[in-house]
Amino acid sequence: xxxxxxxxxxxxxxxxxxxxxxxxxxxxxxxxxxxxxxxxxxxxxxxxxxxxxxxxxxxxxxxxxxxxxxxxxxxxxxxxxxxxxxxxxxxxxxxxxxxxxxxxxxxxxxxxxxxxxxxxxxxxxxxxxxxxxxxxxxxxxxxxxxxxxxxxxxxxxxxxxxxxxxxxxxxxxxxxxxxxxxxxxxxxxxxxxxxxxxxxxxxxxxxxxxxxxxxxxxxxxxxxxxxxxxxxxxxxxxxxxxxxxxxxxxxxxxxxxxxxxxxxxxxxxxxxxxxxxxxxxxxxxxxxxxxxxxxxxxxxxxxxxxxxxxxxxxxxxxxxx
Amino acid sequence: xxxxxxxxxxxxxxxxxxxxxxxxxxxxxxxxxxxxxxxxxxxxxxxxxxxxxxxxxxxxxxxxxxxxxxxxxxxxxxxxxxxxxxxxxxxxxxxxxxxxxxxxxxxxxxxxxxxxxxxxxxxxxxxxxxxxxxxxxxxxxxxxxxxxxxxxxxxxxxxxxxxxxxxxxxxxxxxxxxxxxxxxxxxxxxxxxxxxxxxxxxxxxxxxxxxxxxxxxxxxxxxxxxxxxxxxxxxxxxxxxxxxxxxxxxxxxxxxxxxxxxxxxxxxxxxxxxxxxxxxxxxxxxxxxxxxxxxxxxxxxxxxxxxxxxxxxxxxxxxxx
Numbered sequence: 001x002x003x004x005x006x007x008x009x010x011x012x013x014x015x016x017x018x019x020x021x022x023x024x025x026x027x028x029x030x031x032x033x034x035x036x037x038x039x040x041x042x043x044x045x046x047x048x049x050x051x052x053x054x055x056x057x058x059x060x061x062x063x064x065x066x067x068x069x070x071x072x073x074x075x076x077x078x079x080x081x082x083x084x085x086x087x088x089x090x091x092x093x094x095x096x097x098x099x100x101x102x103x104x105x106x107x108x109x110x111x112x113x114x115x116x117x118x119x120x121x122x123x124x125x126x127x128x129x130x131x132x133x134x135x136x137x138x139x140x141x142x143x144x145x146x147x148x149x150x151x152x153x154x155x156x157x158x159x160x161x162x163x164x165x166x167x168x169x170x171x172x173x174x175x176x177x178x179x180x181x182x183x184x185x186x187x188x189x190x191x192x193x194x195x196x197x198x199x200x201x202x203x204x205x206x207x208x209x210x211x212x213x214x215x216x217x218x219x220x221x222x223x224x225x226x227x228x229x230x231x232x233x234x235x236x237x238x239x240x241x242x243x244x245x246x247x248x249x250x251x252x253x254x255x256x257x258x259x260x261x262x263x264x265x266x267x268x269x270x271x272x273x274x275x276x277x278x279x280x281x282x283x284x285x286x287x288x289x290x291x292x293x294x295x296x297x298x299x300x301x302x303x304x305x306x307x308x309x310x311x312x313x314x315x316x317x318x319x320x321x
Numbered sequence: 322x323x324x325x326x327x328x329x330x331x332x333x334x335x336x337x338x339x340x341x342x343x344x345x346x347x348x349x350x351x352x353x354x355x356x357x358x359x360x361x362x363x364x365x366x367x368x369x370x371x372x373x374x375x376x377x378x379x380x381x382x383x384x385x386x387x388x389x390x391x392x393x394x395x396x397x398x399x400x401x402x403x404x405x406x407x408x409x410x411x412x413x414x415x416x417x418x419x420x421x422x423x424x425x426x427x428x429x430x431x432x433x434x435x436x437x438x439x440x441x442x443x444x445x446x447x448x449x450x451x452x453x454x455x456x457x458x459x460x461x462x463x464x465x466x467x468x469x470x471x472x473x474x475x476x477x478x479x480x481x482x483x484x485x486x487x488x489x490x491x492x493x494x495x496x497x498x499x500x501x502x503x504x505x506x507x508x509x510x511x512x513x514x515x516x517x518x519x520x521x522x523x524x525x526x527x528x529x530x531x532x533x534x535x536x537x538x539x540x541x542x543x544x545x546x547x548x549x550x551x552x553x554x555x556x557x558x559x560x561x562x563x564x565x566x567x568x569x570x571x572x573x574x575x576x577x578x579x580x581x582x583x584x585x586x587x588x589x590x591x592x593x594x595x596x597x598x599x600x601x602x603x604x605x606x607x608x609x610x611x612x613x614x615x616x617x618x619x620x621x622x623x624x625x626x627x628x629x630x631x632x633x634x635x636x637x638x639x640x641x642x
Contacts, residue, residue: 161339164621168580169614170343172602176610177350253464257584260466263602280470280588284478294467301462 051314058310061303068300072119084117085109085268093286103288106278115292118270123300125186125255125271130247132190137197138233138240144198145205146228156202163195168257175263185264189251197243204236238315245308249301256297272297325633329626340618341393344611345386393615399608401601408612411597418493419593421505422586423578426513427571430520435564437521438528443555445533453525460522466584469515476511491590512589516581520574527570532563565636572628576621 053059088108096103102111144155162170174188208214209232217227252272258264259273267274272293279290364372373379377388392398398408437457441450460468473490480487488511489495494504535541536559544554582595590596594613601609633639 157335158339161336161343164336164576164625165340165343165614165618166576166580166621168583169598169617172583172598173347173610173614176602176605177347249462256464257466260464261584261587261599261602276467276470280473283470283474284482287474287478290467290470290474294464294470297467298459298463301464302459305458305462 048314052310055306055310055313057306058313061306061310065300065303065307068119068296068303069123072116072123075116076120079113079116081117083110084113084270093282093289095286096288102292103286105275105289106282106286111275111288111292114270114275115272115296118272118275118293119296119300121182121265121269122252122255122272122297125182125189125265126248126252126300126304128186129189129193129251129255130244132187133193133247133251134197134240134244135194136191137194137243138201138236140194141198141201142205142228142233142236145202146209146224146232152202155198159195159198162192167192167254171254171258172261172263175258180264180266182265182269185255185258189254189258193247193251193254197240197247200239200243201236204239205232208232208235238312241315242308242312245304245311249304249308252297252300252304256294322634326626326630329629333622333626336622337619340622341390341615342386344615344618345389347614348389348607348611349382393612398612401606401609403601403604403606403609408608411609412594412612412616415592415594415597418591419582419586419595422509422513422516422591422593423582425509426516426520427574427578429513430517430524431567431571433517434521434524434528435567438525439532439560439563441525442529442532442536454529457522457525460519461526463519463522465515465519465581466588468518469512469585469588472511472515472518493592512585512591515589516578516585519581520577524567524570528563528567531566532559535559535563565632568632568635569628572624572631575624576617579617579620 086109088104091100091104091108092106094100094104094108096111100110100112102115105111105114140155140159144152144159171188171192174192175185178184178188205228214227214231217231222231255264255271256273256276259271260276262277265271265274267277275293276290279293282289370379377385380388396409398412400407401411404411437453441453444450477487477490489508490511493508494500495508498504541554541559544558545551579595582591582593583599584595585591586593586595587599594617597609598613600606601613
């Protein structure tokens with residue numbers, strides 16, 4: 001049923017676009033638009049959900065990630081941060097047990113609580129940094145793609161220049177100069193992760209703006225900014241969403257690397273990265289200190305990547321089903 | 322060809338300029354270099370003014386920038402705040418070790434990933450393919466330093482505890498044995514493999530899809546229909562085309578390889594540029610930080626140019642225009 005709807009919408013848009021003037025088509029067109037438009041929005045969501053659901057890894061990833069995020073954000077409501085930071089020197093380096101399901105670290109803090117509290121910060125940094133990155137990337141990419149010429153040249157050279165500084169190097173320098181904190185770590189990661197999004201958006205806009213609907217809008221006297229926001233950007237949503245998802249994983253890994261090196265979020269605040277900082281010294285006596293935080297990073301990034309794959313497939317307008 | 326190379330080099334100039342402006346802006350953000358002296362009561366205002374004049378700090382900003390740029394280009398990179406050594410000497414002392422580590426790890430990456438990528442493509446959907454694909458998905462999502470910690474547990478800590486031979490986890494050679502080639506080779510295995518793991522994972526994905534794409538092209542069918550043996554089709558036709566894109570990948574992986582060395586060298590106490598950078602970051606040793614930042618950026622820009630040239634030279638479909 002839905003499939004038939006979809007093909008009808010496609011047929012009607014196609015006929016409008018190519019201006020074929022068969023008699024039946026004209027009649028269709030005169031009555032169809034309102035009805036199909038209303039349904040089109042509904043079926044778009046359905047269609048998306050149907051496709052996404054079929055992508056097994058993505059669906060699994062989404063479920064696992066929801067559970068993980070749920071734990072990391074709900075447990076801290078009921079348990080105070082003390083639970084993650086209470087030093088119990090008598091209970092140091094204990095292996096996983098019923099009392100401490102993930103063991104304890106070098107000063108006897110409960111690893112499970114630290115993983116949860118740390119996950120809260122790691123996930124938040126990942127999502128917020130990705131949001132910042134995508135906002136900058138969309139702004140730069142769309143302006144560059146739309147106002148071709150001097151602005152495009154300047155913005156793209158700037159993007160290329162930033163891309164040619166190996167990221168971890170400039171992250172470390174900025175983090176060091178601006179001082180380590182959760183906020184600053186988030187902002188600098190976001191400020192350095194936007195380049196690929198900008199390039200994707202620019203490429204999409206460049207090809208889209210040559211299409212007839214843009215010409216039509218211009219002929220109607222629509223303001224360029226409005227064309228960009230109302231007509232062009234909605235067509236780029238799919239790649240933006242996919243790239244935003246992938247940025248989340250990347251940001252989490254960057255935060256962890258920075259914090260692991262002692263240059264990001266500072267102890268005693270737990271993040272999955274800071275928890276690994278001193279773990280190297282206890283690989284023999286307490287390997288679980290090193291294992292769990294990194295494993296959680298791995299799971300999170302894996303899920304995020306799968307979700308990104310699923311979104312890419314589900315949002316692809318050229319996919320057959 | 323020569324014209325193409327020259328044009329690419331000219332195109333790199335604005336990028337390096339922007340990188341250098343970013344670098345200079347970062348230095349400026351660290352504050353007044355004479356801040357420590359202005360609170361020193363034994364210095365009069367005149368002394369400060371003389372110091373300012375001596376270091377050119379009384380000049381307008383653009384002039385200061387040009388001076389700094391000139392020093393950077395002529396190799397006058399200043400002295401480390403911390404060790405008082407010349408930065409240039411420091412960098413070139415430690416650089417060969419990084420090249421060794423990155424080179425070995427890159428050779429590992431290329432050899433593992435081409436073999437695995439090709440085999441998984443040829444045996445698509447076999448058990449082997451599924452296993453390797455799963456591993457490479459996990460590998461892409463793994464933070465390299467966590468992989469390092471796990472490898473240390475498996476290849477060093479555990480075997481040592483069990484009395485088996487184990488891989489060394491720090492430095493370039495055992496100080497009691499002295500520096501020798503076998504020692505260095507023995508010590509490079511673990512850090513190089515750690516560094517290559519994540520890269521190998523994404524390379525496998527890349528090569529697999531590249532080979533699969535080629536296998537479905539018309540020329541393969543033609544070759545089959547004229548009765549060529551599969552082995553010949555593969556070795557003489559498919560591989561050549563499928564592995565060509567690898568060239569671009571090699572150039573593009575320079576920044577991530579360099580970024581990777583920071584974490585890996587810090588972790589395995591490998592006396593290379595990454596470790597130098599990390600130490601400089603911890604001590605806020607600005608001259609060292611900036612010299613390395615500029616150095617790796619220029620390396621990245623150059624490597625992308627070399628890549629393009631190689632690619633153009635290897636692929637007859639690309640013209641030097």
